[in-house]
Amino acid sequence: MFDSIKVRIKQGKQYIPDVKRAEVNPKFRGFPLLNNKTCTRCDDCTCVCPTGAITAHPLKIDLGKCTFCGDCQRACKSQSIEFTNFHKMAASRRETLIVDHNTDRHLYTLDAVKANHEIKRLFGRSLKLRSVSAGGCNGCELELNACSNVNFDMTRFGIEMVASPRHADGIVITGPVSENMAYALEDTLLAVPNPRLVIAMGTCAISGGVFQDSAAVNRNFFDKYKVDLYIPGCPVHPLTFINGVLRLLGR
Amino acid sequence: MSWAVTSNNQTIDLAAIPVETAAGLRAEIIEQCGRGARPVAFFGQKLSSGVRLFVILADDPRSELVASSAIFAESEKSYPSISSEIPAFHLFEREFFEETGIKPEGHPWLKPVRFSHNRADQSVRMADYPFFKVEGESIHEVAVGPVHAGVIEPGHFRFMCSGEKVHHLEIHLGYQHRGIEPMMADGSIWKKSKLVESITGDSAIANSLAYSSLLETAAGIEVSARATAIRTLALELERVALHMSSLSGLCADVGDLTGNTFFGATRTYVINSLLDICGSRFGYSLIRPGGVNFDIDAALSAKLLKTLEMVRDRVFIIGERTFNMPGVLSRFQHTGIVDFKTAEKINMVGITARASGLKRDIRADHPFGFYRLYPAYKLTLDSGDVFARAYMRYLEATRSLGYLIDLLSGLPPGTQLLAERGSLKPDSMTVSMVEGPRGELVHVMLTGANGEAVRYKLKDPSFNNWFALALAVRGEGVSDFPICNKSFDLSYCGYDL
Numbered sequence: 001m002f003d004s005i006k007v008r009i010k011q012g013k014q015y016i017p018d019v020k021r022a023e024v025n026p027k028f029r030g031f032p033l034l035n036n037k038t039c040t041r042c043d044d045c046t047c048v049c050p051t052g053a054i055t056a057h058p059l060k061i062d063l064g065k066c067t068f069c070g071d072c073q074r075a076c077k078s079q080s081i082e083f084t085n086f087h088k089m090a091a092s093r094r095e096t097l098i099v100d101h102n103t104d105r106h107l108y109t110l111d112a113v114k115a116n117h118e119i120k121r122l123f124g125r126s127l128k129l130r131s132v133s134a135g136g137c138n139g140c141e142l143e144l145n146a147c148s149n150v151n152f153d154m155t156r157f158g159i160e161m162v163a164s165p166r167h168a169d170g171i172v173i174t175g176p177v178s179e180n181m182a183y184a185l186e187d188t189l190l191a192v193p194n195p196r197l198v199i200a201m202g203t204c205a206i207s208g209g210v211f212q213d214s215a216a217v218n219r220n221f222f223d224k225y226k227v228d229l230y231i232p233g234c235p236v237h238p239l240t241f242i243n244g245v246l247r248l249l250g251r
Numbered sequence: 252m253s254w255a256v257t258s259n260n261q262t263i264d265l266a267a268i269p270v271e272t273a274a275g276l277r278a279e280i281i282e283q284c285g286r287g288a289r290p291v292a293f294f295g296q297k298l299s300s301g302v303r304l305f306v307i308l309a310d311d312p313r314s315e316l317v318a319s320s321a322i323f324a325e326s327e328k329s330y331p332s333i334s335s336e337i338p339a340f341h342l343f344e345r346e347f348f349e350e351t352g353i354k355p356e357g358h359p360w361l362k363p364v365r366f367s368h369n370r371a372d373q374s375v376r377m378a379d380y381p382f383f384k385v386e387g388e389s390i391h392e393v394a395v396g397p398v399h400a401g402v403i404e405p406g407h408f409r410f411m412c413s414g415e416k417v418h419h420l421e422i423h424l425g426y427q428h429r430g431i432e433p434m435m436a437d438g439s440i441w442k443k444s445k446l447v448e449s450i451t452g453d454s455a456i457a458n459s460l461a462y463s464s465l466l467e468t469a470a471g472i473e474v475s476a477r478a479t480a481i482r483t484l485a486l487e488l489e490r491v492a493l494h495m496s497s498l499s500g501l502c503a504d505v506g507d508l509t510g511n512t513f514f515g516a517t518r519t520y521v522i523n524s525l526l527d528i529c530g531s532r533f534g535y536s537l538i539r540p541g542g543v544n545f546d547i548d549a550a551l552s553a554k555l556l557k558t559l560e561m562v563r564d565r566v567f568i569i570g571e572r573t574f575n576m577p578g579v580l581s582r583f584q585h586t587g588i589v590d591f592k593t594a595e596k597i598n599m600v601g602i603t604a605r606a607s608g609l610k611r612d613i614r615a616d617h618p619f620g621f622y623r624l625y626p627a628y629k630l631t632l633d634s635g636d637v638f639a640r641a642y643m644r645y646l647e648a649t650r651s652l653g654y655l656i657d658l659l660s661g662l663p664p665g666t667q668l669l670a671e672r673g674s675l676k677p678d679s680m681t682v683s684m685v686e687g688p689r690g691e692l693v694h695v696m697l698t699g700a701n702g703e704a705v706r707y708k709l710k711d712p713s714f715n716n717w718f719a720l721a722l723a724v725r726g727e728g729v730s731d732f733p734i735c736n737k738s739f740d741l742s743y744c745g746y747d748l
Binding site for chain 2: 068234
């Protein structure tokens with residue numbers, strides 16, 4: 001027992017008191033700032049992008065395709081691309097994720113997630129989610145786990161990951177949806193009682209990411225079911241996830 | 252001589268690799284394995300007509316790899332199985348069969364591996380997986396997955412039980428298959444860094460290190476000492492992070508919340524150190540062919556050193572507490588035993604093999620990167636149970652932290668981080684092996700006449716070790732499965748590719 005007490009004293013307090021105001025390490029690559037005025041239209045950025053997320057003339061980045069690898073920033077000789085550590089990138093609609101030089105990150109965050117009155121009424125104080133990894137690399141899965149750890153402590157908001165779809169109010173999809181997992185993903189969603197939420201977590205889930213052209217991936221699920229929240233990242237930072245879900249709940 | 256001798260991070264001409272008949276190659280393999288060699292790669296390369304089978308065996312004590320091959324004509328659709336003699340080949344032969352349709356006759360367990368999208372027999376469906384059946388009055392089956400109770404990757408486990416006792420566990424994977432191998436050989440091989448990082452997110456550094464070293468070897472690129480040190484540092488950080496995550500999970504599975512919480516919390520410091528270095532908690536974008544994208548300046552070095560010393564201190568305190576708790580020990584000890592003989596027979600690798608007394612560690616056996624200058628020593632335990640696998644993680648994590656602290660105290664000077672690309676040697680084969688957090692990762696690349704990658708073969712340590720989990724739970728209670736599973740902590744996506 002004394003050993004356990006010693007461990008606890010040594011650890012101290014580690015939780016992030018205010019996750020809404022918390023900032024991520026300055027080195028973190030989040031919301032990109034684009035500058036069309038300095039862009040020389042050399043197309044070096046589009047050549048190095050592994051997922052075709054960036055388009056030039058004018059510069060645009062699709063946060064749903066971007067893997068935040070920063071290769072475009074390093075390739076750009078005119079410093080027209082800069083990834084900031086701003087992490088609140090979640091959006092309700094797929095189109096919103098495409099950002100250009102006019103997009104102001106703070107305004108983006110205010111508008112991107114539409115909190116619907118019904119969602120707030122139903123799930124505002126208690127949201128149970130079921131995770132489905134469908135071809136995920138275990139990056140987003142580990143970060144989703146981290147949302148519930150002592151640092152981020154998502155459970156304090158009543159948001160919890162549960163063991164069964166029958167206990168859940170929605171699912172969180174990670175991974176590009178492999179052909180071999182397509183059936184199980186749909187089956188899991190159908191086991192969640194209505195009304196239910198669908199959250200696409202990470203670049204692979206949103207657009208297929210680096211696997212968008214793979215013959216082993218089957219993304220028909222997204223033609224059939226509406227996604228309520230897109231959370232970009234590779235992998236998604238826990239603060240991006242928690243803040244996105246909180247906005248969806250109108251909190 | 253019917254074997255071409257090579258080594259880790261070396262390129263050889265395809266013409267130098269002998270071509271045997273299937274029967275001749277089989278006899279050669281059995282002879283080599285009788286002398287202690289073990290398979291690290293076994294894969295087919297489709298030719299304009301027929302298939303060329305490449306075999307690479309490792310001779311660990313001599314730090315050597317030997318390679319040979321056999322050509323199957325279009326009409327040859329079978330060969331006598333090697334697994335019936337050397338069980339270590341069982342999964343390699345299954346994989347070869349799934350991809351090419353060439354049947355190893357007499358294979359004792361010829362089942363699908365991952366239902367790859369380009370499998371030779373498209374009529375094989377996932378829904379028809381041929382489960383082994385145990386029959387009898389008291390026998391019942393427990394089926395779990397592919398969607399599991401936690402936030403975890405998908406896989407299907409089916410237990411054939413008599414009461415509480417597991418007679419047989421069948422592990423059916425393939426759900427995570429994303430078709431990575433063909434994607435690697437499609438388009439410029441130099442642009443695959445992001446894809447390689449996505450093979451297994453928790454071993455992204457190990458995979459990108461293997462991939463980058465392979466390209467550097469094949470193109471004759473020299474990486475600076477500083478870049479090499481930073482890569483090795485990142486690899487050890489990744490190892491500590493995954494060990495912490497496994498230990499945290501193991502504690503959760505036996506109801507030890509203090510261990511669960513604080514091993515998890517300690518992991519956060521380790522992955523945030525990676526974030527400090529390269530802007531990603533998983534080390535994405537750090538390693539690129541030619542070197543690294545990010546430097547560690549004096550201020551960051553001092554910060555990392557301080558953090559890691561604190562982490563080592565905490566790991567020690569939590570470890571000493573956890574491994575002295577009777578409640579934890581009674582669940583861990585004598586549970587899920589894989590003995591030395593079994594481990595060797597089925598060709599286990601990595602930390603779980605070392606927990607069964609198998610002295611295998613690529614860092615020491617086939618040294619790469621900074622381990623050539625500053626060696627890592629092998630650690631082993633003998634009992635092969637959940638305790639050994641858990642305690643190995645604790646020991647290795649503290650050992651790695653020591654290595655990191657030493658490394659940070661004397662990073663080689665220099666300013667060059669990223670070397671220029673070159674062109675790959677045409678008609679050649681290059682092998683690169685890295686000891687990742689779970690064990691050996693093997694990357695093999697074959698190039699064509701213009702120096703383009705025509706085949707890229709990947710092997711994750713989990714490919715060797717999933718079968719060990721099935722053997723570990725035999726005779727155990729069903730309720731011991733979670734701790735057995737977590738003690739191995741294998742990768743689904745690394746196996747499924």
